[in-house]
Amino acid sequence: MPEGHTVHRLAGALTELFSGLRPKITSPQGRFAQGAAKLDGQVALPAEAWGKHFFMPFAPEPMTVELGEDGPDWLHVHLGLYGSWSFDGDTEFIAEDTIGAPRRKIGEQEKLAEGDDERVMTDWEPPIPRDTVRIRLAQEHGIADLTGPNQCRVLDGSGVRTVLNRLGPDPLRNYPGDRERFISLVRKRRVPVGQLVLDQAVTAGPGNIYRADCLFRVGINPLRPGNRVSEARLGLLWDDLVSAMNEGKRDGIILTNPPEYVPEDPADEDDRRFAVYHRTGRACWRCGTKIVESDMAGRRLFWCPGCQR
């Protein structure tokens, strides 16, 4: 469901909506009751994302912290396959640059909540949470509910660093040297490159859609062993992950089908949005060959045998 771009958007949104405040923190489901009690009443500090991992520090007083620093209590969330956050609030509860509109559900899809248009500021009251809500952050103007996460826990600085130590470079951070590091991590291995792109120790953030479509866009066969892909091609792959994921972060949707391939009247959303992902048996936009699907390490893999050799 959520690839790294979604988690980066969420970090921005939750920062805008809660940082500097002392949100009321609860666990309607009860499974995070202890963690909620620990965070409740503390000041929320700016959240960070690394790949698909979300971290939000909480401290007794406002302060500036580095990711993984000792001191604050770090809320660590991994959405896994179907975790999501949903938002609700009055007209002041808006994260302009990161969500684009208030009260969206962010997960596999983002959408406006019902009745968004007519809701008025004075009307708003916190909705009764679903009984699966693991954690609710609440402030005067709105709430954020987390459901279905793979992980939701409180870590100290060293706990955060342990998580980060297992993660490779994140295309959405793209620090100096990351491109080279990605190339060398892939070229060290004989595992198929398609598998390495999903290995979060090789690069943190890409999921099954970016894997399929970015490999297509740079013309790499996902079955090719990592050590047999040229440095030049891997460099292009990194660059493509960086640009595709930045677009996804900006727009809140994965749209990896190159514009020149988007048909006038797409048969469905898959044809509109993707190059090869979910397009098994359909004609490649570029060469007409039928898109192929197979299983790779338990995940569905899609590619064009004509373009990706």
Add this chain to the structure above:
DNA sequence: CTCTGATGGCTAC
């Protein structure tokens, strides 16, 4: 109404 799949990832064998 029931059933399945999904943009993840861990652990045990």
Add this chain to the structure above:
DNA sequence: TAGCCCTCAGAGT
């Protein structure tokens, strides 16, 4: 490689 965790929209009966 299989089993397990976490949830629910949309497809199928």
